[in-house]
Amino acid sequence: DAKTTQPPSMDCAEGRAANLPCNHSTISGNEYVYWYRQIHSQGPQYIIHGLKNNETNEMASLIITEDRKSSTLILPHATLRDTAVYYCIVYGNKLVFGAGTILRVKS
């Protein structure tokens, strides 16, 4: 399974866009990029996934570079409730969770 690299933590002002980067330089052609988040004391929650094209849903947007070696999760208008650990995962044979990025949204 391809490995991912994420910054350990980020801060974002409430109401601004939060842009969370992820590097996955060893990704294979048929592997998807998934994003989950985990709010304190809860189980991880699915956010979005994609293969090649950019994706958007009601929670976030996912931008994948053309070479697919990196991606960015965008929360367009972060709120205090978006404070969580965000995991970028490349799916191979199984979902492998790394350490993720702690996003702190501050008022």
Next chain:
Amino acid sequence: DVKVTQSSRYLVKRTGEKVFLECVQDMDHENMFWYRQDPGLGLRLIYFSYDVKMKEKGDIPEGYSVSREKKERFSLILESASTNQTSMYLCASTHRRAAGANVLTFGAGSRLTVL
């Protein structure tokens, strides 16, 4: 709302006790998973199951076993609990894999303390 329900949010057990962690999903999912989560180590896969009565070892199966007698229920068993099994245990489920379709739905977790 679809759900993965873990029977106990908090458990305290003694070393050597047999521990059952139960997980039930109401989404008719074929695949079910047990992870443990520890600070600094992220989520690690213990066991998973693709069908009733089927099980596969994950990355850290030692000290654990599982049971999948019904499609909706996946149980994690600690035959003889040890202090190093103190952890948060997370159950998850998903439909059998189709292209790109591996959206896991997680339960709220069971925090186990072994004294």
